[in-house]
Amino acid sequence: MNLKQRGYCDRILRVDLTAGEIWTTPLPENVMPLILGGKGLGAWLLLMEQAAGTDPLGPDNHLIFHNGPLTGTTAPTAGRFGVTTRSPATGTYFDAYCGGDWGQMLKYAGYDALVVTGAANSPVMLVIDDDVVELHPADDLRGTSITAATERLKNIFGSEWQSLVIGPPGEQQRNIAGIFNESRALARGGVGAVMGSKQLKAIVVHGTGTVQVYDREAYDRALQLAFRAVRMSSKVTMLNKEGTANILEIIDVMGALPTRNFQRGRFAEAEEISGTAFREHNWKKDYACFGCPIGCGKWTAPLDDGTVIEGPEYESIFALGSNCAIGNRETIIKLNWYCDEYGMDTISVGGVIGFVMEMFQRGIITADELDGIEPHWGDANSALALVEKMALVEGCGVWLAQGVATIATQYPAAQPFAMHVKGLEMPAYHPSAAKGTALAYAISERGACHLRGAPLGELFSGAADPLSIVGKPQLFRDTQADTAAWDSASLCLFPGYGMSLKELWQLVAAATGFEYPKASDLQRLGERVSTLARLYNVREGHVRSQDTLPDRVLKQPMEGEGPGAGETVDLDPMLNEYYRIMGWDVNGVPIPERLQELGLAAVLDFMAG
């Protein structure tokens, strides 16, 4: 089987920063039809190549960048790429995805994945120019911001080169640090800290190669159907019109817009920070990542002080807005700017600020401990002061930038409202008002996450009653498998508001020529890939006890008004049913028979040693 004729480059680029060695290996050919690429490839490599108990910030951790068989073609959003590693924030398997223009450049340079191990002694950058791959010193980039580093690299290498860089929080191995391709980020879980621990400041790439698909005629037909499905979707149209923030108002109406550190599910100033309001007052130009027909990105008009960002998108508006009781668009833009400029995850930064504001409200933390900052709810100045401390990693910012879970270990009284799962700050859908989403937060292999199969359709497309737990484990199981297939093909999830798994399957089958007779084969592949991630976590001791939610969600009825008022999450019955559907035991461990069914017998043998 020649994988080069099936959408792949059949090359994994390997870099050992300790030894300074660079080499390539072929893809695991026999496994590719089982895992496809992207998330599947990342999970496979991490599980099979990394020893148990690896220190996330030690040289032995793997930092695996990956694209998929469709990457670099004209499939909708085929510039998407991801990273897989062990997260310092969660201690779990961790994958993050990003649009922008870096992913397809790695593919054109001739690589399906890049595996970085080891650690350099001083800052370095990895320079990939098709077949020529070198490590260059990056001492003079030390401490630079995302845009400063990116500009410098463009000047050195040329404007067609694409870069991934980390900012100061990444260099100093903070849990809220992401990895940035200009305005787009692999943001969550401290993946920037892992890159920082390796002293790898930047990865620049330039490629001139091409991607060949297996059956071009079938692929062209699949492209036609996929694009048509995307164009004929009112949800996609809304994404273009009002960005991801188009859902803010409906989430508020559904009582699921987390407000004041998840104390409530409705925000009085929701209208002020909606997509409609940003469109009317702040956005002036649409932006699309490579290969994207949607263009959910928005460039803002400059603020009075000249601040311009690409965004803010929905999650950032929640985290830096309603979660901190901030209803001022300009403040949100400013806070978002700090995150983009210095390389931090907006959800985690907003989670920390909201958490600190509530601790301050309850007298659990004082201004003295926060370098004199008094974080009152909704106060722009203190929020900006806190985010600046984190961005520059100074004063209280040093420990704040470690995230909510780490802060909470120092303040036990704040534990019940430390809004994270497995160490990852919670995203923008209040679990008490969306029970399927609550289950997804609890189960997700990377901690509280809305992008690992959370059935958000229960909130914004009426897929089911969001307040009921009936049928939610099955609903979550289906969306989880779908999402994992999507991430393994390495497309953005947003074309999925027009395309379904069926159109994705037609693309994947034509591009790879693998034996996938039915669309459901791809769903099965998704379940297999999620299970690989679960197996990694089980190996590291993450079982049922970690599949849980904060006390605020489990025990405290939601305050305020809206459909979610008075609601808590009855998690255990959903966990039981979900484990049963997945063929896991009561402790959340996949049983051998199920792994056999999923074609993972070899993994079983490997894990048995």
Place this chain on the structure above:
Amino acid sequence: MTIGLQMRMDRLFNRHGDGRAVCVAADHGYMSDVTANVINLRMITEAVIRGGADGILVSPGQALHLAPLFRGRDGPVLIVRADWMNMPRLGTSNVANAVPQRLLLNEKILTAEQALSLGASAITIYLFLGYSDQIEAEGVEKCAQFVTECRAVGLPCIIEPLAYGGQVTGANIVDVLTLGARIAVEIGADALKIPYTGDVESFRHLVSISDVPVLVLGGARSDNERDALELFAEALDAGSSGCLMGRNVTKSPDPAHMVNQLSKIAHQNWSVDEALRGEVWEYVRLKANPSKCTGCNLCVTGCVSTHDSRDFGNHLARLRIETGKKPGDHRVMFCTLCQKCIDVCPTQALRWHPDSGAIELLTERCDNCGKCVDICPTQVIVHSAEGIQIAASEQAPAKTLKWYPVVCDLCGGEPECARICPTGAIYIDERKAFDPQECKA
């Protein structure tokens, strides 16, 4: 079949004697937003009648208000919506106008007898599958009751199965729709209105197990009008008896034209291309609207994938997207047919292509001097990746070129960059008969 039922079925499906009907769905007003197509319903209805619609689906209230438009023996068939549901209000796009709702509801709103007295020649009714067992069971009961009522008065009952809700996935949606079609037939539907399954093969299967005429619906409107026409042509190819298309017609800038195109495809067997063009063009000129460019680069990869090896890439594209000085600004650099390269070429290796009117390179005359590459104002003439061997001819001996200039060929008249551009940032500005003299001027 009673004579009344037979007459009404004929009236709907045999106006052109081909068993096909092009119908327009305009019943959105009491289920979703008060959008432009709802507000301007009278004007739109007049337009689609002008365009030659065979039937129009409206709510009972609009059937009263618009009654005069249905007059005359050649007037369109009136189809009345017999139930209400709130599915569009469960979505995200309606917060601004309509009050969003949390749970799916579906209610019967009139009897078959009432529909008949409104002048209806058919009624349409939903059957939801995939939301909850209860909604499905209630839907079956409601449809069955309707079929009984319709039989009593000889009114055709069009059931509309919809796969909607948490039980529907990308893996099972075709199966759910196919099942829905069969259930509807088993209940006693006289015709179906159903979403397209996405491809000809699965829709052909759905039609084949349905035993009654199947009308395809269009779904949300695409800005690219080719989409709806293509979908319709595919559905006909799969054996469907026509369409009951809504937003793609009613939200179109020219609903009459849209219906006319659908009619040509259904009743005169026109191809989509014929329906879109209506005439043959030979000469195309591209134009750009950079303010619409989002920088997605689909044009660049699309260009590469239609030339040379036809693999996907970004190298040797015949156009380029440049990042502007301000964030978010893009410049679309493409061949503007300025002909500076033709003028500068010392060996007359570049000329106007006699058919497409693009610039053409005659490699046997090329000495790869590079003057065209240097002079191109948009810098879209680039060096080829590989050289070329040129055999001897009467005029010249054999030679080897290490490289040759790669020029835009406008894809022979259907430029891929304009076809794939999702925002209209690069588009075909004009098509007309090619006249070299005019180009020169």
